[in-house]
Amino acid sequence: MVNAVILHCPGDEERARWLAQAWRNEGRATLCVMGAHRRRIALGARSALIGLWSSRSQCEDGGRQFAHVLAESAGQAMLVVFDGRPPLDIVTQAGVTVVVAHGDMSELLGRLRSTAGELADGRAQFSDLGGRNQVRAAASARTGGVSTRTWGMIAGALLGLVLATAGLAPSIARMLQTPAAEAQQR
Secondary structure, three states, X not given: OOEEEEEEOOOOHHHHHHHHHHHHHOOOEEEXXXXXXXXXXXXXXXXXXXXXXXXXXXXXXXXXXXXXXXXXXXHHEEEEEOOOOOOOHHHHHOOOEEEEXXXXXXXXXXXXXXXXXXXXXXXXXXXXXXXXXXXXXXHHHHOOOOOHHHHHHHHHHHHHHHHHHHHHHHHHHHHHHHHHHHHHHO
């Protein structure tokens, strides 16, 4: 199961609601409308960011901020383009997978489910603009097949162990000294 965050601009609410409703069998779907102050979206494990871009999308800045939000999550994001509207340059330059929607919505839903699964698994996926999106695959290769998030969790656990041991060191020393001190007094 893959959870989806569906990012859309004002004007695309109907498509966003349709996708959220259709996503129920795949996982949780959260609707997220693009607003003036949206800068980032925090995605959890087994999550994908799905941006909807169409002729209905109404953005004051021409979609630049929308594109930046998608680009920030390039390894977990895809852009779905409707109505023949060209994808945003920032999104394609960041390596975000682009899915071009055609008339058949059930086919589109299957493609989105498949791509979301590939994103969540860190596998390279095909973009409709040609080529493979290998943002996460390349990052995984640089870290020996282990994700950055996993390395962060390992480092955090080791740091916690060191801090816990250092904090317990005086107590352990006292515990070890107590039997020795009692033996010397006898």
